[in-house]
Amino acid sequence: MSWAMKRGAFLAALATAWLAVAGGLGCERSSKKSVQEAREHVAFLAELAARDVDEVREGLPGGAKHLEALFREAAPELPNPQTAAKAMDRARDADAKLRIAKSTFFAVTTVDGQVLRASPPPDDLTGKNIFTGFPDLKNASSSGYAEARGSMPEVAGVRGKEDAQWAAAAAIRLEDAAKGLYVAGWSWSAYAYRLQTALRSKILTEAQEGDKIPLLYVYVIVGDGVYGEPIAPVVNARAIAEQKPLEQQEGSEPFTAELEIEGRAFGLAVLPIEKLGKDVGIAVLRSET
Numbered sequence: 018m019s020w021a022m023k024r025g026a027f028l029a030a031l032a033t034a035w036l037a038v039a040g041g042l043g044c045e046r047s048s049k050k051s052v053q054e055a056r057e058h059v060a061f062l063a064e065l066a067a068r069d070v071d072e073v074r075e076g077l078p079g080g081a082k083h084l085e086a087l088f089r090e091a092a093p094e095l096p097n098p099q100t101a102a103k104a105m106d107r108a109r110d111a112d113a114k115l116r117i118a119k120s121t122f123f124a125v126t127t128v129d130g131q132v133l134r135a136s137p138p139p140d141d142l143t144g145k146n147i148f149t150g151f152p153d154l155k156n157a158s159s160s161g162y163a164e165a166r167g168s169m170p171e172v173a174g175v176r177g178k179e180d181a182q183w184a185a186a187a188a189i190r191l192e193d194a195a196k197g198l199y200v201a202g203w204s205w206s207a208y209a210y211r212l213q214t215a216l217r218s219k220i221l222t223e224a225q226e227g228d229k230i231p232l233l234y235v236y237v238i239v240g241d242g243v244y245g246e247p248i249a250p251v252v253n254a255r256a257i258a259e260q261k262p263l264e265q266q267e268g269s270e271p272f273t274a275e276l277e278i279e280g281r282a283f284g285l286a287v288l289p290i291e292k293l294g295k296d297v298g299i300a301v302l303r304s305e306t
Contacts, residue, residue: 120203
């Protein structure tokens with residue numbers, strides 16, 4: 018091989034190596050920016066989630082108060098499903114917190130958990146027992162209010178994938194005796210979609226002309242489960258779970274990590290939803306485009 022050919026081969030190899038290094042540095046810089054932005058995103062969503070929880074906690078007892086007339090007028094019988102449906106609509110409209118609550122399902126039940134009517138349609142809950150999936154809601158009959166985590170396929174936010182739910186119940190009382198329960202809650206998958214939509218909307222609203230819109234995913238972590246919107250990639254959920262972020266997160270600072278998922282650089286930021294427990298959190302995955 019001539020000196021010129023050797024020199025050409027050397028320069029080609031050097032250029033290839035430089036491109037690889039430059040690409041790696043670019044990817045690293047990209048993921049660092051993604052982490053920085055994801056930190057702000059997850060802080061925004063954590064505040065949003067706290068308000069969402071308060072809307073249910075503060076609104077549900079008032080809604081239950083509005084439903085007392087439903088049971089009083091039906092006594093000694095139970096309210097029929099059609100009457101219960103109309104009463105639920107009125108109860109929600111009458112309470113400012115419930116009107117804006119992000120719950121994905123509402124239900125009126127008997128004191129022993131039998132669902133008289135649920136919304137929104139399709140109503141697959143009517144006739145089922147809410148305590149089957151959320152046994153801790155039984156406590157609302159004596160304490161006036163209770164929350165529970167559980168799972169019922171009738172209120173799942175996604176089909177063909179694992180999902181679970183959070184629910185709350187307030188007692189409907191007549192003469193100081195519980196006669197029924199007013200229940201509200203959300204599926205984790207549907208709630209992840211709500212948070213993801215809110216974040217994307219915020220970013221689009223704040224974007225300037227010419228700005229690149231990042232690729233974003235929001236997941237909700239509950240114990241060992243990681244739940245995303247119905248079409249969210251499962252591989253992303255696995256990558257988040259492998260980090261065990263809530264076990265490592267400390268204080269008010271989010272857990273962060275730079276990840277590579279199927280060849281793409283992401284920044285991850287995670288914060289707990291304190292009002293739902295230390296093992297419940299929000300994860301934001303961001304990748305620059």
